[in-house]
Amino acid sequence: MDLEIQQRIKDLTEKHGAENIVVVIGGAEAESAGLSAETVCAGDPTFAGPLAGIALGLAVYHMVEPEIKDECDAAIYDEQCGMMEMVLDVDAIIEEVSKVRKEFSKF
Amino acid sequence: MLQGKKIIAVGDRDGIPGPAIEECLKSAGAEIIFASTECFV
Amino acid sequence: MIKVVHYINQFYAGIGGEEKADFKPEVREGVVGPGMGLNGLLKKEDMEIVATVICGDSYFNENLEEAKVEILDMVKKYSPDIFIAGPAFNAGRYGVACGAIAKEVSEKLNIPVLTAMYVENPGVDIYKKYLYIVETRNSAVGMRDALPKIANLAVKLAKGLELGTPAVEGFIERGIRKNFFAAERGSKRAVDMLIKKLKGEEFVTEFKMPVFDRVDPMPPVVDITKAKIALVTSGGTVPKGNTDHIESSNASKFGKYDIEGVMDLTAETYETAHGGYDPTYANIDSDRVLPVDVLRKMEKEGKIGSLHRYFYTTVGNGTAVASAKKFGEAIAKELLADGVTAVILTST
Numbered sequence: 001m002d003l004e005i006q007q008r009i010k011d012l013t014e015k016h017g018a019e020n021i022v023v024v025i026g027g028a029e030a031e032s033a034g035l036s037a038e039t040v041c042a043g044d045p046t047f048a049g050p051l052a053g054i055a056l057g058l059a060v061y062h063m064v065e066p067e068i069k070d071e072c073d074a075a076i077y078d079e080q081c082g083m084m085e086m087v088l089d090v091d092a093i094i095e096e097v098s099k100v101r102k103e104f105s106k107f
Numbered sequence: 108m109l110q111g112k113k114i115i116a117v118g119d120r121d122g123i124p125g126p127a128i129e130e131c132l133k134s135a136g137a138e139i140i141f142a143s144t145e146c147f148v
Numbered sequence: 149m150i151k152v153v154h155y156i157n158q159f160y161a162g163i164g165g166e167e168k169a170d171f172k173p174e175v176r177e178g179v180v181g182p183g184m185g186l187n188g189l190l191k192k193e194d195m196e197i198v199a200t201v202i203c204g205d206s207y208f209n210e211n212l213e214e215a216k217v218e219i220l221d222m223v224k225k226y227s228p229d230i231f232i233a234g235p236a237f238n239a240g241r242y243g244v245a246c247g248a249i250a251k252e253v254s255e256k257l258n259i260p261v262l263t264a265m266y267v268e269n270p271g272v273d274i275y276k277k278y279l280y281i282v283e284t285r286n287s288a289v290g291m292r293d294a295l296p297k298i299a300n301l302a303v304k305l306a307k308g309l310e311l312g313t314p315a316v317e318g319f320i321e322r323g324i325r326k327n328f329f330a331a332e333r334g335s336k337r338a339v340d341m342l343i344k345k346l347k348g349e350e351f352v353t354e355f356k357m358p359v360f361d362r363v364d365p366m367p368p369v370v371d372i373t374k375a376k377i378a379l380v381t382s383g384g385t386v387p388k389g390n391t392d393h394i395e396s397s398n399a400s401k402f403g404k405y406d407i408e409g410v411m412d413l414t415a416e417t418y419e420t421a422h423g424g425y426d427p428t429y430a431n432i433d434s435d436r437v438l439p440v441d442v443l444r445k446m447e448k449e450g451k452i453g454s455l456h457r458y459f460y461t462t463v464g465n466g467t468a469v470a471s472a473k474k475f476g477e478a479i480a481k482e483l484l485a486d487g488v489t490a491v492i493l494t495s496t
Contacts, residue, residue, distance in 0.1 A: 001117065001145065002143075002145050005117060005143055005145065008115075008141055008143075009115055009117075009141075012113075012115060012140060012141055016113050016140070020111070020112060020113050021112065021113050021114075021115060021140075022109060022112045022113070022114055022115070022137075023114075023115045023116075023117060024114055024115070024116050024117070024128050024132060025116075025117045025118075025119070026116075026117065026118035026119045026122040026123030026124060026125070026127070026128055026144075027119045027122050028119045028121040028122030029122075031289070032119070032122075032289075033119075033122070035289060036117060045185075045291055045292045046182075046288035046289065046291040047160060047181045047182035047183075047184060047185055047288075047291060048159060048160055048162075048181070048288050049162075050162070052162070052181055052182075052184060053184040053185075059112075063123040063127070063128050063131065064123070067108060068109075068131075068132070068135075069131075071108065071109055071132075071135040071137075072131040072132065072134050072135045073131075073134035073135070076130055076131055076134040077131050077134075080123075080126075080127035080128075080130050080131050081123055081127055081131060084122060084123055084127075088122060
């Protein structure tokens, strides 16, 4: 995950409290989505950014996961995400991100 | 589930971009405190 | 407890990216960056990273000798039992720095060393025969895969345990051959392999073919009579005495020499430094390798525009492809700046 974004997330978490934040990601593939998810829960797995070794434990979901998708207005979801959803490997993404969340998220 | 939570949207140019996540979550009544879109090299 | 010293670059130390690549060597107690992850794995085996040396990739590569000395001093102070550099993934200067410093530590401190990078990193070709290089993916995305492999190999090297094949231990083949008795004899293995190949099934070769690079040719010179031609050679032609000490094999540098006013290379003025062919005839007349006399004649006759006043030379014998690439790039830059139209490159 981009180093500047890592820093922003770190700062915002300090400001608002980890228990109040939910990160929603849009990663194109299971692997990159998994890495982003891991970065905000367990720490930057590439050890290159401000979140290296820092486990914020944030709740993190991918946009296509039912826990997020179902909360949104169906028409708006379809308009904004409908096309991409058809191209993404949704099952693989859900599997990877929820695996990371179950293992590392504290909220 | 999202009630009262502050959302950070990290979109992906080749997946679901930041603005799309924002729009969807606004429709869910959530408060977005930060949104961005990444490109993976 | 087995003591480890870790080497990383300025980026993984969180100091900065390319703009901080001139960062001078610095040592910090304990772990920095990826060392955090690595240490977690090593501690289970009673090993610990006691210090991390950080150095900018540009600083290292541009100040090779000083950097090696400075860093070696830092490493020495901790009396480590093993030294680990990287992982560098596909970052070329970082990979070369890791290889260079690991080799230096290995030779001067006589302790096991290892590094890690992507197989196409230039550091691999240069250093694989001296070092254990764990194979990684081509970017930091592969950090999670790389760290356990590095830790496993580090444990075995530090404890003097026996190593399996490169494939098993995860390091890049060093080109070292070990004889062993196979379970089945060669003729059977060869026939089995052929049958698989004919059937289109997967098989594992016992001898890998080298991979050769292909270079697209440039378009032809439009008007050769107006062209400025430069001579470049890997045949090792140097001024008599080889004052720049270009190595007869595995050259670490190239030379640039002025032939302004030189119409012919003679046995008194030029020789070859190349150790890969019988130098007798080249030493009698170096024009045989670097045809200055012919080109001067052509210049006089108007067949070419002019002969460039500098020639570039190195020894191609056993020179690392990565070095050759580096020399080629540097020489080409100068030739372009000097308005050279075309090059005649001679070898042996």
